[in-house]
Amino acid sequence: MTVAIGKTQALEGDVSALRAQAEEFRANGTLLREGNGTAVRLLGDLSTSWSGDAADAAAESMGRAEQQVRRISDAHVDAADAADSGADAIEGYQLLARTSITQAEAEDFRVAEDGSVTAPSALLYVRGEADPEQLVAAQHALDEKARQYETSIKQNLAGMATEDAEAAEAISSAFEGMSEGDMNPEGPPTDHSTEDRSDDPLYPNGEPSIDDIDQGDFGDCWLLAALGSTALSNPDKIKDLITDNGDGTYTVHFQDGDVTVNDDALLDQGADQGKWVAVVETAYAERDGGTYDEIEGGFSDHAYQDLFGADTGNFDPDSTNDLFFGDNKSPGDSYNEMQSALNDGRPVTASVDGRIGIDGGHALIVTNVYERDGVQYVEMMNPHASNSTDIINGVEEAGGEAYPDGRIVMNIDDFSEEFYKVRYVKDWD
Numbered sequence: 001m002t003v004a005i006g007k008t009q010a011l012e013g014d015v016s017a018l019r020a021q022a023e024e025f026r027a028n029g030t031l032l033r034e035g036n037g038t039a040v041r042l043l044g045d046l047s048t049s050w051s052g053d054a055a056d057a058a059a060e061s062m063g064r065a066e067q068q069v070r071r072i073s074d075a076h077v078d079a080a081d082a083a084d085s086g087a088d089a090i091e092g093y094q095l096l097a098r099t100s101i102t103q104a105e106a107e108d109f110r111v112a113e114d115g116s117v118t119a120p121s122a123l124l125y126v127r128g129e130a131d132p133e134q135l136v137a138a139q140h141a142l143d144e145k146a147r148q149y150e151t152s153i154k155q156n157l158a159g160m161a162t163e164d165a166e167a168a169e170a171i172s173s174a175f176e177g178m179s180e181g182d183m184n185p186e187g188p189p190t191d192h193s194t195e196d197r198s199d200d201p202l203y204p205n206g207e208p209s210i211d212d213i214d215q216g217d218f219g220d221c222w223l224l225a226a227l228g229s230t231a232l233s234n235p236d237k238i239k240d241l242i243t244d245n246g247d248g249t250y251t252v253h254f255q256d257g258d259v260t261v262n263d264d265a266l267l268d269q270g271a272d273q274g275k276w277v278a279v280v281e282t283a284y285a286e287r288d289g290g291t292y293d294e295i296e297g298g299f300s301d302h303a304y305q306d307l308f309g310a311d312t313g314n315f316d317p318d319s320t321n322d323l324f325f326g327d328n329k330s331p332g333d334s335y336n337e338m339q340s341a342l343n344d345g346r347p348v349t350a351s352v353d354g355r356i357g358i359d360g361g362h363a364l365i366v367t368n369v370y371e372r373d374g375v376q377y378v379e380m381m382n383p384h385a386s387n388s389t390d391i392i393n394g395v396e397e398a399g400g401e402a403y404p405d406g407r408i409v410m411n412i413d414d415f416s417e418e419f420y421k422v423r424y425v426k427d428w429d
Contacts, residue, residue, distance in 0.1 A: 005161045006113045010097035010153075014361060015087040016219065016297045018167060022083035025171075029076030079174040086167020090160050097156035104149040115153040119146035195268035198248055200275045208238035210365065212274025215383040218267075219296045222349075223284060224383040225363035226303035227277060229347030232367060237308055237428070242276055252283035255309040259283040267292060271385075280307070300349040300363050301423040311427040317350075318416035331416040335376045338422060339369045346425040350380060355418045356408075357394020364408065366422070378415045382406040 101111050108120040119142035122135050205211060213228035215221055230237050243251040251260045266278040267285060269292075281295065284306075288294035301312035317334035329337070341348050348366035352358055368379040382391070385406045395402035398418050400410030410418070 005157050005164070007101060007111055007115060007153075007157075008113060009160070010094050010101060010157060013094065014297060015090050018083045018087040018090070020293060020296060021171070022080040022087070025076045025080035025083065029073040029080070075174045079171045082167055082170035082174060086163050086170070089163040089167075093156045093159040093163065097153050097160070100149055100152045100156070104146075104153070107145075109146055109149060111149075111153065115150060115157045117146040117150035117153065119143045193268050194265040195278075196264040197266050197275045197278060198264045200263075202242070202244060202250070202274075202276050202279070204274050208235040208276060209274070210367070210381060212277055213365070213381075213383050214271040214273040214277075214385040216269035216271030216273070218269040218281070218292060220269075220281065220284075220298070221363045221383045222298040222300045223281065223295055223303050224277065225349040225365050226300040226307070226347065227280060228365045228381065228383060229300070229349050229367075230304075230308070232365065233342065233347045234345045234428075238276065241307055242279060250279045250283075252280055252287075252307075254283075254287055254306055256306070257287075259287045261286065297361075299423060300351075304347070304423075304425050308425075308428065310425040311429075312423065313426045314421055314423040317412075317419055317422050331412045332376070334416060334422060335369055335378070335412045338366055338378065338424070341424045341426075342366070342369060346428070348422060348424040350378070350415070350419045351421040351423065352419050355394070356398050356400075356402075357388070357390035357392070363423075367407075369412075376412040378410055378412060380408045380410075382408065 097115075104111050104117055108124060110118040110120075112118075119139070122138035122142055203209075203212075208227075208231035210228045210232040212231065213224050215224050227238070241253055243253065245251060245260070248263050249260050250263060251258050261279060261282045263275065263279070265282075266275070267282045268278075269281070285292055285294045299314075301314050304310040304312050315329050315334065315337070317329065318331050319328055320330050338348050349363050350366050351361060351363050353361045362382075364380040364382055366378060367381050370377055370379070383406075387395075387402045387404060387406055387408065391408075392402040392404070395408055395410065398410065399414040400408060402408045
């Protein structure tokens with residue numbers, strides 16, 4: 001449960017592990033209460049025919065069992081609250097650290113992974129006939145500003161580490177004196193149910209299609225965005241990825257080895273999506289450990305690499321101020337990069353974090369870029385195959401248009417302002 005603390009964690013990290021753990025604790029607590037209620041009802045029905053010592057013993061046994069289950073269930077609730085509280089606090093420190101890092105790098109200061117900040121050369125700011133004393137004074141001022149940035153960033157990185165440790169301690173304390181069996185009762189708190197898709201065609205539209213993508217309960221937008229963008233730009237890559245073995249099993253050819261899954265036990269994420277999508281999701285989860293949790297959160301460029309062995313790239317769509325560490329791309333440069341990839345049949349996704357009405361990180365499929373009346377536009381599709389009212393309103397407030405069917409259209413300047421990363425395939429081989 002330990003969070004790796006550093007610049008990358010502050011800029012791109014999330015606390016999904018803590019959130020998932022909170023959900024697991026609450027699910028386990030509910031499972032305990034419901035299971036105990038069923039047992040008590042059954043024992044109560046049986047004890048109605050008992051009398052004397054037997055009836056007294058049954059009543060005492062039920063009372064002890066209820067108290068024990070209540071204690072364990074309450075501990076699960078406390079642990080869930082501790083995990084959520086820790087996640088909230090870490091996100092607060094992340095926001096503060098991210099603000100300082102972004103501001104520092106926008107002013108040409110270099111921020112190391114551990115939060116250390118180095119000032120740029122005063123020569124970047126003092127030009128012309130500046131004398132040595134002016135340069136020294138300017139460098140001192142820049143160094144002092146670097147120290148202030150470093151103090152703020154490191155304080156907040158340390159705060160993230162402290163909150164993570166305190167959350168772990170609070171969770172541990174909630175279960176003090178309890179056994180492993182108490183903490184994790186029998187049941188499927190983290191694994192999602194499976195579904196039988198043996199009667200469904202692998203490709204409902206005849207071949208892999210972006211229309212087959214429909215994200216449900218899973219937090220695997222990164223994977224679905226990669227699959228949808230590939231189905232849109234180069235569906236043959238999907239066909240080459242999956243082999244139908246003709247016996248109700250399908251083999252997915254990852255770059256580091258094959259994984260075979262049964263079509264009568266595919267992960268069910270509660271959405272109506274193409275069978276081939278469920279096949280890849282199930283295989284990915286089995287490859288990485290066997291549960292849904294294994295594909296909770298990730299990056300689309302990693303999926304391109306794992307599935308297809310692609311050479312990938314990513315960039316900030318507006319990083320003209322990132323002189324030292326950034327991509328130094330203007331919105332116009334980013335438009336051209338996406339246009340070139342799409343024209344070449346290379347998939348593109350875009351990532352947003354806490355913007356346009358989306359709470360947390362989310363990856364979308366870039367379906368098209370085009371120019372109209374001198375304005376360049378980016379067209380995207382939400383892997384959920386729909387947009388909530390919050391997203392529709394958020395996109396409109398940001399200057400774009402969003403539709404209930406999942407489409408989003410923004411001009412390149414607004415897109416570059418709201419989205420923090422574009423991920424794409426540079427080369428398939």
